[in-house]
Amino acid sequence: MNLPIKPPKLDQAVGRLTGQAIPRLEDRRFLTGRGRYVDDIVLARQLHAHFVRSPHAHARIVSLDLSLARTAKGVVDAFSAADLAELGDIAPNWVVPGSKVKGRPPLARAMIRHHGEAVAVIVAESLAEAVDAAERVEVVYEPLAVLADQEAAMAPGAPRIHPDLADNVATRFPVGKGFDEAAQGADLRVAFKLRNQRLVPFPMEPRAVNADFDDATGRLTFYCAHQLPHLLRRMLAAAIGFPEQKLRVISPDVGGGFGPKMHFYPEDVVLAVLTQRLKRPVKWTETRGENISATTHGRDHVTHIEVAARSDGKILALRINSLANVGAYLSSMGSGVPTVNVALFVLGLYAIGHVEVLITNVYTNTTPVDAYRGAGRPEAAYIIERTIGRVALELGLDAADVRRTNFVAADQLPYRHPTGIGLDSGQYEATLAKALEQADYEAFRAEQVVARQEGRLLGAGLATYTHSCGVGMAELMGPIGFDRGGFESALVRVHPDGRVTVLSGAHSHGQGHATTFAQIAADELGVPFEHIEVLQGDTDLVPMGVGTFNSRSVSVGGSAVKIAAARVATKMRKLAAHMMQADLEGVVLEAGLFRTTGGNATLTIQELGRAAWTGQGVPRDLGIGLEETEFYHPHAMSAPNGAHIALVEVDIETGEIALRRYVAIEDCGVVINPLLARGQIQGGLAQGIGQALYEDAAIDAEGMPVADPPIPRSDMMPWMEIDFVCTPSPNNPLGAKGIGEAGALGAPPAIVNAALDALWPLGVRELDMPLTPQRVLAAIAAATAGRERA
Amino acid sequence: MHHRKISLTIDGRRVVSEVEPRMLLVQALREVFGVTGPHIGCETGRCGACTVLVDGQAMKSCMMLAVQVCDVEITTAAGLAQDGVLHPLQQAFHERHALQCGFCTPGMLCAAVDLLAETPRPTETEIRAGLRGNLCRCTGYQHIVEAVAQAAPAMALQGI
Secondary structure, eight states: OOOOOOOOOOOOOOOSSTTOOOOOTTHHHHHTTOOOOGGGOOOTTOEEEEEEEOSOSSEEEEEEEOHHHHTSTTEEEEEEGGGGTTOOOOOOSBOOTTOOOOOOOSSOOSEEOSTTOEEEEEEESSHHHHHHHHTTOEEEEEEOOOOOSHHHHHSTTOOOSSTTSSSSEEEEEEEOOOHHHHHTTOSEEEEEEEEEEEEOOOOSSOOEEEEEEETTTTEEEEEEOOSOHHHHHHHHHHHHTOOGGGEEEEOOSOSOOSSGGGSOOHHHHHHHHHHHHHSSOEEEEOOHHHHHHHSOBEEEEEEEEEEEEOTTSOEEEEEEEEEEEEESSOOTTTTTTTTHHHHTTTTTTBOOSEEEEEEEEEEOSSOOBOOOTTTTHHHHHHHHHHHHHHHHHHHTOOHHHHHHHHBOOGGGOSEEOTTSOEEOOOOHHHHHHHHHHHTTHHHHHHHHHHHHHTTOEEEEEEEEEEOOBSOOOHHHHTTTTBOSOOOEEEEEEEOTTSOEEEEESSOOSSSOHHHHHHHHHHHHHOSOGGGEEEEOSBTTTSOSOOOSOTTOIIIIIIHHHHHHHHHHHHHHHHHHHHHHTOOGGGEEEETTEEEETTSOOEEEHHHHHHHHHHOTTOOGGGOSOSEEEEEEOOSSOBOOEEEEEEEEEEOTTTOOEEEEEEEEEEEOBSOSOHHHHHHHHHHHHHHHHHHHHTOOOOOOTTSOOOSSOOOOOGGGOOOEEEEEOOOOOTTSTTOBOOOTTHHHHHHHHHHHHHHHHHHGGGTOOOOOSSOOHHHHHHHHHHHHHHHHHO | OOOEEEEEEETTEEEEEEEOTTOBHHHIIIIISOOOSSOOOOSSSOSOTTEEEETTEEEETTSSBGGGGTTOEEEOGGGTSBTTBOOHHHHHHHHTTOOSSOSSHHHHHHHHHHHHHHOSSOOHHHHHHHTTTSOOSSSTTHHHHHHHHHHHHHHHHHTO
16 A cells, blocks of 8 residues: 655645635525426426335345236336346445455345345336336245344354355455564553444435436436446446447536445436336436435444553554444445455554454345445544543543554654555644643543532543545555546636636535635636636536545545646736737736736736637647646545544433533645535534434344434534644645545544543443433443442 | 315415325425425425425425415525525525535525524524424534524514
């Protein structure tokens, strides 16, 4: 995993609009009910699809009869796997070497392996008619024993989810060695187990597809709520054997993604085939019930941790053994997220010399697990931050001191962990100090002592997390089996009237690229910010791109915009210098007007634009137009980091946890728009706090996920105190690091550490998320019983 | 199934149609009348993305049948702006960055209009309680709370 860090030589000056808290350019359509999501699109001759899904998590299909459904009113046709025999399994996009790949079947063939797996699809003139006809589908299932839990699936003699495999192991991923040697002589050795529970990602807009094949042109237009339009086009074209240039993916407004909307799903393939068969557009919008059992889940690790430390808190070695539940099939990134994205990141911000990790991906009878906000790195942050917290409690040290003792030192940066992951820049001690000050940490510690004497349980929890953002480098992605590019595209075009179009291969599903990318372009071009329109989400329009995930859009997509815009700006100045007969150095553009320093000549951007796009009066060597395309391919990623503090009070009678304060100080490098960055942090925190306190996919013994995931509501969230520290990343021309996933990494360990800090004197040693009152009371009761026995 | 005639006013526009008795109000708004601001984010009434104002009161339009709303006045997010000028809540949502993906926003705005009609100067706790029927997965609600608090005095001034 070693690649030299080679900073590109580009101007890192912060421009006029970069750093400004500007409200979004794209808001108006959403505020006035005019957003355009896939389900809002109705095409002429529209057909509607409805999937018939298994109520069992593990079953054999004994018989399936669609004949009655086919004759129902309004039904055009109905299909089972036998009718779509040309389709293979959905190929994952990331296959960690050595993985035993079982992709999702487009429709179940003979076996059902998770609740909600589709067995048939009905196409009708209206959705209501398709749903009605589903009642007439006759399926006989032979239910089989359900293995929903990864520990059960790994037990000797456990039934196999895929009988042609030797066991239920999908991937084994070992990293590092030397724990036992390095642990010798440690003052403290502790082993503990924790669970990072499975979550339902729950974007407010479920998945939606409208597939429209035109047999006159041979073109397929595929409307899909997606984070990676170009990658979806490639995967879909390959899956159905369709010429890629005739396949147009349009991802209009997307109602939240959080990971699951970057994957490639059975329904995508099925609809692409049905529209070709039926020669009419076919639409499918997921119901929330389908979203809970058919769209990918997140997290789900059972982790054993061993740590060896000196009495001053210095960690000598770490050993981690984690079982990751990947569900019934490997989804797009299903083998890589639980392995590479966890194992390589478990050292956080700490200089720990020895780490040994083994992660085992396990097939079970559950919905496939894949990337969800943070995608493996929250699991890694949870492991290391809980470990630091545990070491502090065991040794009776302050959790802040243990962090300081273990931080990678300022003079070690840039630093590379034994796992190969790099830390580019940061001020870890200063960031922590700022958080402690904001939280009135010392005062809280004093209050905690007094409260304990009164029988009240206060706790402070810290998390000084990090991860890598801005993927990435093709040289690294290839060897780990991640089959996509790490670049991002941007096209910047100044029109004859001086207005600007920016096309970007990233794709906003709420992040606000239309605003941040316009800020970046405006600083380079010197044109008014409002004159810039950013367009995304249409593969016929936008140069080949990658898409939005891994908090990469600003650092990679924004850098592409900056570089392309800078090239256009250079050309504009050259042309202006020629037209004004001035020296290049003496040309400045401000608010759409070129001037010469020291001279009186002026030139409007419209005059320049017209010249550029007619070529009249323009030297041949300057070429036609004001348009540049950049495919920005990073040389290195960045490591955003932050210090989070949760202050809690635990009610010993009810088990309820009151989150009194939550402080997050973030170092995400140069911030393009602090208003939007705060929104990203708060949204991530809501999901992190949700995981810590409320959320759980809670799959039961029959393999059924929770019917109503406890997504945080407005009155379940605390006030979040957020501030920034800025250490520019040396690894991209913007100096940006990434912010979208931050909150989801910091909040779970900060809150659980706080609860354990409160409960430690009672003898509570471990507590798993979500910290429900029942679970807290049970932990207190178990600890009390343990003390009484002793 | 026999269709039933319904007539109602949507965002100031009088409309008449015939719908199946089982059709939900949100389906009628979206599919029959082409008003796509109210969104469908669940099928159990838990998410609030379909919230509209029915005679000024916030209602989840997925929890009502279209045939229940004959001769009422429905206001959606599309009907809040007057003569191209954003409603104070819309303006405050914009200025405070109280929306990201925008999917919950039309429903959230309608819930907030009702909240401020009932409680013109709400506390933070009252705002949070008043909006608890509307899920947002993007913002963590903080900017929404700020926006509603900001809009309250402006609305009181305008007598909205």
